[in-house]
Amino acid sequence: MKRIEKILIANRGEISCRVISTCKALGIRTVSIYNKGEEDLPHVTSADEAVLLGDGSLLETYLNQDLLLEIAKNHNTCAIHPGYGLLSENASFARRVTSEGIIFIGPSPESIILMGDKIQSKIAMEKLGIPLVPGFHGKNQDETSLVEEAKKIGYPLLIKATAGGGGKGMRIVNSDLEFTDALASAKREAMNAFGNDQVLLEKYITSPRHIEIQVFSDSMGSHVHLYERECSIQRRYQKIVEESPSLALNQKLRREMTDVAVKISSSINYLGAGTIEFMLDKDSNFYFLEMNTRLQVEHPVTELVTGQDLVEWQIRVAEGNSLPLKQEEIKQNGHAVEVRIYAEDPDNDFLPAIGKLNYIGKSTISGVRCDIGYVDGNEVSVNFDPMCAKLIAHGSNRENAISKLRAGLNEFPFFGVTTNRNYLQRILKSKSFLKGDTFTHFVESKKEELSPLKMDDQYMADLIAFNLLNKQSVETINERPSIKSPWDTLSGLRTT
Amino acid sequence: MITKFNINDLIVELDDLKKDDKSVSFLLNGTRYEYSLVLSYKNKTILKYKDKSLHALISNNQILYKDDCNNVARESSLKKSRSQSSANPGAMISPMPGKIFKILSSVGNIVKKGDVILILEAMKMEHSVKASSNGVVKELFYKEGELVDGGVLLATLEAVEEFKEC
Numbered sequence: 168m169k170r171i172e173k174i175l176i177a178n179r180g181e182i183s184c185r186v187i188s189t190c191k192a193l194g195i196r197t198v199s200i201y202n203k204g205e206e207d208l209p210h211v212t213s214a215d216e217a218v219l220l221g222d223g224s225l226l227e228t229y230l231n232q233d234l235l236l237e238i239a240k241n242h243n244t245c246a247i248h249p250g251y252g253l254l255s256e257n258a259s260f261a262r263r264v265t266s267e268g269i270i271f272i273g274p275s276p277e278s279i280i281l282m283g284d285k286i287q288s289k290i291a292m293e294k295l296g297i298p299l300v301p302g303f304h305g306k307n308q309d310e311t312s313l314v315e316e317a318k319k320i321g322y323p324l325l326i327k328a329t330a331g332g333g334g335k336g337m338r339i340v341n342s343d344l345e346f347t348d349a350l351a352s353a354k355r356e357a358m359n360a361f362g363n364d365q366v367l368l369e370k371y372i373t374s375p376r377h378i379e380i381q382v383f384s385d386s387m388g389s390h391v392h393l394y395e396r397e398c399s400i401q402r403r404y405q406k407i408v409e410e411s412p413s414l415a416l417n418q419k420l421r422r423e424m425t426d427v428a429v430k431i432s433s434s435i436n437y438l439g440a441g442t443i444e445f446m447l448d449k450d451s452n453f454y455f456l457e458m459n460t461r462l463q464v465e466h467p468v469t470e471l472v473t474g475q476d477l478v479e480w481q482i483r484v485a486e487g488n489s490l491p492l493k494q495e496e497i498k499q500n501g502h503a504v505e506v507r508i509y510a511e512d513p514d515n516d517f518l519p520a521i522g523k524l525n526y527i528g529k530s531t532i533s534g535v536r537c538d539i540g541y542v543d544g545n546e547v548s549v550n551f552d553p554m555c556a557k558l559i560a561h562g563s564n565r566e567n568a569i570s571k572l573r574a575g576l577n578e579f580p581f582f583g584v585t586t587n588r589n590y591l592q593r594i595l596k597s598k599s600f601l602k603g604d605t606f607t608h609f610v611e612s613k614k615e616e617l618s619p620l621k622m623d624d625q626y627m628a629d630l631i632a633f634n635l636l637n638k639q640s641v642e643t644i645n646e647r648p649s650i651k652s653p654w655d656t657l658s659g660l661r662t663t
Numbered sequence: 664m665i666t667k668f669n670i671n672d673l674i675v676e677l678d679d680l681k682k683d684d685k686s687v688s689f690l691l692n693g694t695r696y697e698y699s700l701v702l703s704y705k706n707k708t709i710l711k712y713k714d715k716s717l718h719a720l721i722s723n724n725q726i727l728y729k730d731d732c733n734n735v736a737r738e739s740s741l742k743k744s745r746s747q748s749s750a751n752p753g754a755m756i757s758p759m760p761g762k763i764f765k766i767l768s769s770v771g772n773i774v775k776k777g778d779v780i781l782i783l784e785a786m787k788m789e790h791s792v793k794a795s796s797n798g799v800v801k802e803l804f805y806k807e808g809e810l811v812d813g814g815v816l817l818a819t820l821e822a823v824e825e826f827k828e829c
Contacts, residue, residue: 356789365771404790491720505762518758521813526706526722549760549785549813566756577729582706619671628691629710629717631668632698634735635687637708637721 170488171195171246171270172277178216179229179249181539181556182462186248198242198360200227202237202550209542216242227252232260232487246270246485248478252552255461261459272485281435284460285329285367293457295434297427300446300454302369314346321504323371326350328364331431335360336403339371347451355481356529372454376415376447377401380428381469381477383440385484390433391494392425393469393477398606400594402517407587407610408594409465411472415605418435420451425508430457440466446607454597464507465555467538470504471561478520502568505559508581510547513590514619519553520537520585522546527556528579534561534568535573535575547584555586565603568594593617670735713811753820759813761785768818772800780818782812789801798822 173196183199187210190197199214203222211217218238220228222238228234230253238249247264249272258276265271273279286304293299296493302324302393303316317324317340317551326349328336336357338349353594354364380464383444397413398406416424442463444456480491510520523546530537539556541547547555558575562568573595581588594600597616599609622630666689668675680692686699701709701716701736710717719728726733764784778790780800798820805811 177703178699264683353732405695408767515758516790517787519785521759526720568808580720580722580725580727582720582725582727622670622673624692625696625763627670627673628694629698629712630670630691630694630728631675631677631691632687632690632696632710632712632732633708633717633719633721633726633728635682636685636698636700637703637719 169245169270171482173198173242173244173246174272174482175235176200176210176231176242176248176250177235177247178253178255179205179208179519180212180551181210181554182252182464182540184213184249184252184540185538186478187213189476190484192476193215193479193482198238198244200229200238204548207542208540209545210540218242218604220256232263234267235260236263236267239264240267244269246272246482248272248481248510249461251461251464252564254641256459258283260398265510272439272481274441275436278435278437278441281462282441282460283330285457286365288457289455291435292574293430295430297431297455298453299499300369300372300456301428302367303369306365308365310347310350313350313366313368314343317346318344320368320370323373325354325369325371326366328361329367330357330361330363330365331404334401336364336366337404339359340619372446372448374449374578374608375381375399376413377406377416377444377456377607378424378447378607379442379444379455379463379464380425381440381442381463382432383436383477383480383490384432384437385490385545386438386487387489388436389490389493390429390437391490391492391497391546392428393473393475393497394499395421395424396463396465396468397605398465399607399608400609402513402610406465407507407509407591408504408600408605409468409507410502410565410568412499412502414605415447415451420453424453427453427455440483447610462531464554465505465640467536467557468503468505468560470499471534471536471559472498472499475496475521488563501561502564502565503559503561504565504572505557505597506576506595507554508556508580509587510553510555510584511587512585513587514615517587519549520547521549522577522584524555524581525583527581530558530575530578532560532571534571535559536561536577537575537579555581555584566601569601572600590617593619604638667761668735671733671751691740707750730757741797753796753822754816755780755795755818755820757792757811758790759783759785763807763809763811763813763817764783764789766803766805766807768803770800770801770803774798774800774820791808792817794820796820796822 175643176186176537177199179354187197197212197214199217200220201211236299254260256277256279261271262276289304326338338353340346358364377397379396384390395413396409396411398409400408441460442459447453511517536559559566560572562571599613666677666680680689688697699711701711706720706722708719719726761783763783768780774794776796778794781792783790801819801821803818
């Protein structure tokens with residue numbers, strides 16, 4: 168067993184801040200990394216040490232394995248937390264980290280390779296008797312044979328990049344007439360995004376829910392789950408609303424799905440935090456989709472419902488400790504809902520937006536948590552994912568959690584950047600969402616219900632009155648404290 | 664005297680606007696509205712309307728009030744934004760910085776409103792820039808693969824007269 172005293176966080180933004188917050192609570196020192204121009208971001212300013220990567224492309228900076236390993240060695244970090252995205256599911260990075268004698272806070276390279284390959288993982292799961300969506304996962308990528316396979320599966324079907332994620336390189340095809348074009352564009356997008364244009368075909372399930380199970384394993388062979396999250400509400404195949412528990416699961420189905428999830432993690436001898444994603448159809452059949460071998464963006468809903476700190480769990484099992492709790496000690500308590508705040512305009516085809524955040528807001532509501540990688544005055548730039556923050560509310564039941572989240576959203580205006588904040592409010596108050604009528608095509612099929620409200624005269628009069636009577640001038644509101652704290656300039660000072 | 668406001672791209676006209684430091688009164692669509700100021704501190708403003716108090720957060724021209732985040736512009740900023748677009752109604756402006764991924768139209772092409780003129784790649788996604796009206800593509804200012812800033816002119820359209828099929 169090796170105690171972790173200092174961690175290099177090989178990531179940025181809100182997830183780096185999230186890891187730093189647990190590290191501080193545990194007395195672990197942190198090293199952050201950043202690019203030129205990111206000096207003011209909180210993942211840089213809140214870490215104990217921060218190292219400039221440069222100002223080149225992602226490959227030269229955040230994905231530069233040589234540089235990251237050099238930083239880890241120079242700064243004597245005994246472990247690397249990869250966050251999500253970037254190098255978190257890169258097996259060769261995990262292997263290199265481990266071979267340098269540094270702990271990789273994540274699963275073994277073998278698990279990453281197996282689950283990172285959408286074809287191999289499905290073959291392995293099929294052998295285990297895990298239910299799969301009917302489809303073609305073969306190596307033969309010849310167009311005529313793919314058309315043949317498509318006919319066998321039947322339309323509608325999905326074309327998916329095998330190396331994909333986040334909806335990139337994915338297309339729905341309704342008939343053989345659309346197949347050729349959809350295949351070409353999926354392959355092109357996959358090649359650009361992942362450098363690999365291999366695809367698989369899958370039967371398209373018409374009213375599916377996205378249900379995933381959080382699993383956790385230690386190096387002593389204990390494997391547990393921390394129940395489900397429902398993440399059916401997505402746009403461009405990226406989740407925007409997540410919750411736990413799911414209304415679609417009764418105790419019997421919950422038991423079946425969590426049993427299957429733990430069967431998977433134990434059969435591959437998994438280590439650390441993982442998520443098994445399933446598609447649930449309207450007849451309560453569920454199918455294995457994939458396993459994410461990292462901490463998920465939406466992990467906070469699980470943390471709030473179970474009362475656990477999953478980053479702490481990751482660190483403890485990476486040190487070689489046993490899991491903090493036994494399965495029967497892990498309980499679901501109340502309900503949690505998370506929304507992802509994106510810098511984008513949902514009423515204009517979700518077009519990403521950029522700008523300077525002049526007032527983000529803060530929560531004053533008990534049970535509302537904001538995971539964010541920005542502070543007032545930061546720029547939201549074009550270089551990274553447009554997700555600005557996650558707002559998560561925990562309540563005694565679903566209605567309570569939703570109402571807290573709605574009140575919470577009203578405390579976060581995100582002034583200065585166009586966000587989906589208002590659109591998220593429309594989702595949270597829609598009848599369909601309140602009934603739990605949530606499917607992965609929610610955003611498209613409920614478009615009408617989610618369109619902006621028409622403004623009535625009273626509403627417009629109120630807005631005009633606010634505009635005419637408020638005293639603040641542009642200068643006062645943008646006058647964010649730019650005074651640096653003494654800690655920024657006096658680097659030799661010790662705080663202990 | 665008519666005063667114009669732009670709320671979420673909707674032009675609203677007020678009549679008989681009376682305002683001092685603490686109160687405002689105006690006619691909107693024939694109804695009189697009267698408000699008084701309770702508090703305005705930093706970005707927080709509280710107004711009184713009849714017996715209700717109304718709360719909002721305000722910054723620059725953005726207001727967060729009740730469930731909505733609205734953009735309200737005074738007449739001055741409205742004029743500014745209008746003169747820009749009226750100077751060139753067929754101007755197609757890049758919505759954000761990115762790379763010209765694909766150009767699907769060439770100079771002289773006749774396009775319908777909503778036709779994709781070019782595809783911009785930004786934030787790891789593809790975004791279609793569509794024709795704002797029926798017309799003829801007059802100028803294209805960039806080639807595929809070029810990097811562009813947000814707010815720059817990508818192409819111009821010459822509008823053609825709308826006609827309906829009978």
